[in-house]
Amino acid sequence: MKSINIEHVTGDALNVKSPGVISMIKIKGVSKEFKQKKIKIQALRAVSMEIRRLEFFGIVGASGSGKSTLLKLINGLDDLTAGEILIDGDSLKDINKKERRRKIQTIGMIFQQFNLLQNLTVRQNVGLPLKVQGKKNPQKVKEMLAFVGMEEHINNYPSQLSGGQKQRVAIARALTTAPSILLCDEPTSALDEHNGHEVMKLLKKTQEEFGTTIVFVSHELELIKQWCNRAAILEEGRLLAIVDVSKNQVVNSETSYYQKAMDYLT
Template identity: 50%
Template sequence: MSDATTTSTAVVFDGVSRRFVHGEAEVDALSDVSLDIPRGSIFGVLGESGAGKSTLLRLMNGLDLPTSGRVIVSGTDLAALGSRELRAMRHRIGVVFQHFNLLGNLTVRANIALPLRLQHRRDPARVTAMMEFVGLAGLSDRYPAQLSGGQQQRVAIARALVTDPELLLCDEPTSALDTHTTAEILELLQATRAEFGTTIALVTHELDAVKAVCDAAAVFERGRLLDIVEVPRVAQHREPRYLDHVKSRLAS
């Protein structure tokens, strides 16, 4: 792999397969997948249930390793890292989950600060900046149960960004949200890329989400990469009022 490729590419899957053994049966969650995720892009990963999307995400985060092939993140083959080096690499990768995964007994501020605490760091200014960035500056002392679903996902995004990751992995981040809130979260992901230059991998089954924000999308079926589809950019405008948004979507 050339230095030029390394600097321009955030993630490389090089002939990656992942096989699981269940009793006497073997299941290929991924089969000979090769793809590049350009640095600074918003890259979609599309597929129905069982397509291999979650396995792909776990491989990018080093939570799983390929049966064969290589997963290279920021020029580093994750399988070549020791446990300490892998933990350090994960500090450079943020994750946003479908169901938020917030700690109910912690406030908004404490939830966002948690990754810093786990790294034995204290940076109140960074936490405050992240709350302001996601639009939650006035809710720092509230608990998750006092927030809407969209607000909880904003907390989750701020928590993922507080360590200034190079790569943000989003696992179905809008599937638990209504249409209007989904649009707001997708706009926040676009703002994240624009503000911080973060590379974003958006794992989803929602075509509208990919169409709204992604530069390209890899389409999977039963563990196989079918194609990588470029997403044409068109001017997007979302009406500020929920009623107008509903009328526009129903009329289109």
């Protein structure tokens, strides 16, 4: 029997406090319910976890497990049905609209489909978050494009770029406002293995150079194992475990996604 370091599993009496560790994101009993054609869908069920500052944290689960929903809730893209999310100690529901906006603007996000505006150049796309915040900093845009190695494509349009290049531009865009947290929603799943690896290296470099906390959502266990410090395993909206990711090789495979994840990651 393998010895597994499981920090906590979901439950009503879950203690999300980890003494001595500075928490960046606290998720307390978060539930999310959708209505689709009058049918209620429970996307998340009382999920609690804590993501530490400067961590490369993975959220893993099969399709429909609620991992992307959780990411959207952290970024305020969607409203909670129950529970609370604290960003750097502040609850998003206790603060006024202006403060909430300011708080969410400290979170960067990259998407599976890159979400670049097709009619804007690379320069304009990267400068978009600054424009939304009423700032103008062409130098910062150039710096971020140099950071992701895309400065020579500054005047190109997204349709002139490859998938990997588009994701690099999306990363540069997310970094222009110097976010303390970077949420990554399956950023490599639309890319081939080589480009996916390059994007992951870039995310690691971001974490190391800018001190950004990375929250990385994926269904690919290999990526979580290779890049993350810890990972949360979700299944059907429930948090099953948060594990310290070990770099050991695993040969065994089990039938359920949870078993496979536990075996593989720990």
